Amino acid sequence: MIIEKIELRDFRNYEKLELELEPGVNVLMGRNAQGKTNLLEAIGYCSTxxxxxxxxxxxxxxxxxxDAFIKLIFHNENEMLRPGAKPRSDSVELHLRRNGSKSAAINRVPVQKINDLFGCIRTVLFSPEDLGLIKEGPSRRRRFMDMEICQVDKVYLHYLQQYQIVLRQRNQLLKELVKAAKGVPSQVDRTLVEVYDDQFADFACRLIARRRVFLEKLGTLAPVIHSQISGASEEIRFTYEMNVADNREMMIHKLADSFESDLKQGSTSVGPHRDDIGIHINGIDVRTYGSQGQKRTAALSMKLAEVEMMEKETGTSPVLLLDDVMSELDESRQRFLVQSIEKHQTIITCTGVEDSIRRxxxxxxxxxxxxxxxx
Ligand SMILES: Nc1ncnc2c1ncn2[C@@H]1O[C@H](COP(=O)(O)OP(=O)(O)O)[C@@H](O)[C@H]1O
Ligand SMILES: [Mg+2]
Structure with a gap:
């Protein structure tokens, strides 16, 4: 995938911008707070x-x-072409409104939902905050899984949306039931819980099944990358850490079990919205016990594996957005990253041109x- 041109109007600190990009490496250099990350953010916006x-x-x-506008013109580098023919360019436009909801269009045709943009332009963003993928809580790792799978699998996106709707409805019902118990007049129907639990368990199991497949693929790609960066001394493994179960009956059973405590909290305590990815290096939980260096290498190998996976699954190479990452990495990790990005269109930000970029x-x-x- 190659972004040919980006146009911005009133996005962040850009009043008006028209920028043509190279198919290879594009370096955005500038002091702090000039608009480098803003530009990557605009590209990411059109992607997700x-x-x-x-x-x-x-x-x-x-x-x-x-109002803010973003427009990207891009093409798919792998399109089957007659010799000498130029690939067809496509466009994505996004319109953000201060007093209203955002809208988007693909090739000037408005999309029905913003989520329809998923899969149109695929990007992978690397940033110093990637370390949070290992260091922070489970929500960061769930987001990593969800965002990656959504970019390659529209069905997963559908299940995820449906799951979130049922979860919201169930939580709302719990709150209504608490109010009713306190004597607030309400038309709440307690039997709805069973209907929601049934749907909840259905979508939950579908999500878990697809996340597992994703982790299996990550588990074959990332260890190769990780051992290359760490000099073969470390073996990284991933596990899907489930807080309940991955079969319907068990899930429904657990939902019923935790119903009373869920009522007290006004939220649903079981389900894939509480799951996590276990990350182990040589058998040790790197989330808790990993050194800073191990965490950095683990995060980098997960992101690079994501790039490879996206390429394998879709047959197109994602655009890589590298935000100030070089300065965070030591010489050998920098060299590895530079090698790995060579085949992709890359947009990389930095405050000064470092040696690795100069090369x-x-x-x-x-x-x-x-x-x-x-x-
Ligand atoms: N909505 C906005 N309107 C105008 N300027 C903004 C807006 N949001 C952020 N900025 C400005 O953008 C700059 C930060 O841009 P950023 O791309 O994050 O910097 P960097 O070049 O360090 O990556 C700051 O000067 C900030 O004031
Ligand atoms: Mg920045």
Whole structure:
């Protein structure tokens, strides 16, 4: 996948931008707070329909303005072509509104839901916060799984949305039941719990099954990368850590078991929205006991495995967005990363051109200054 051009209007600190990108390595260089990450954020927006930094779209609209626009023109480098023919270009447009919901269009045809953008332009973002994938709580690792699977599997996206709807409805019902128990007049119907639990268990099991397949694939790709970076001394393994069960009957049983305590909390305590990925290096839980270096290598191998997996599953290579990662890595990890990104279109931000970037052939350097970009 190659992004040919990006256009921005009133996005973050960009009033107006038109930027043509190289199919190879694009380096965005500039001091802090000039708009480097903002540009990667805009690309990511078109890929997943959301920002990787905020869940409030309005934060991305330039201060003092009411709407922001992003447009990407791209093509699929693997399209079967007649000799000499140019690949067909596609476009994605996204419109953020301060007083309203966002909308998007693919090739100028409006999409019905923002989630329809998934799979259109595939990207993988590397950032210093990737360390959080190992260090932080389970929600970071679930998000990693969900975002990756959604980019390659529309059915999973559908199940995930349905699951989230039922979960919300069930939690709402729990709250209503608590109110009714306190004597607040309510029309709440207790028998609905069984209906929700049934649907809940159905979607939950489907999600778990697909997440397991994902982890199996990650478990074959990441160890190869990890041992290359760590010099074959370390073996990384992943497990799906389930808080309940992956069969319907058991799940329904557990939901019923925890019903009274769920009522007290007003939320559902069992299900895949509480699951986690177990990450072990040489048998030791790296989330708790890993050294800083092991955590960094583990995060890097998981992300690079994600790139490989996406390429294998879709037959197209994702665009890599590297936000200030080089300075975080030591010489050998930098070299490994540079080698691994060679085949992909890459957009990489930095404050100064480091040696590892200087060594990259055909890298085009752009200067970023207060929301303008020059060559
Ligand atoms: N909604 C907004 N409107 C205008 N400027 C913004 C908005 N959001 C962020 N900025 C500005 O963008 C800059 C940060 O950009 P960023 O891309 O994160 O920097 P960096 O180049 O360090 O990656 C800051 O100067 C900030 O004030
Ligand atoms: Mg930045």
């Amino acid at each position: 329909g959301r920002s990787h930094r905020t869940s409030y779209d309005r934060e991305c609209i330039r201060m003092g303005t009411s 990259m052939q055909n890298a085009r350097v752009f200067k970023v200054e207060e929301g303008t970009i020059t060559i």
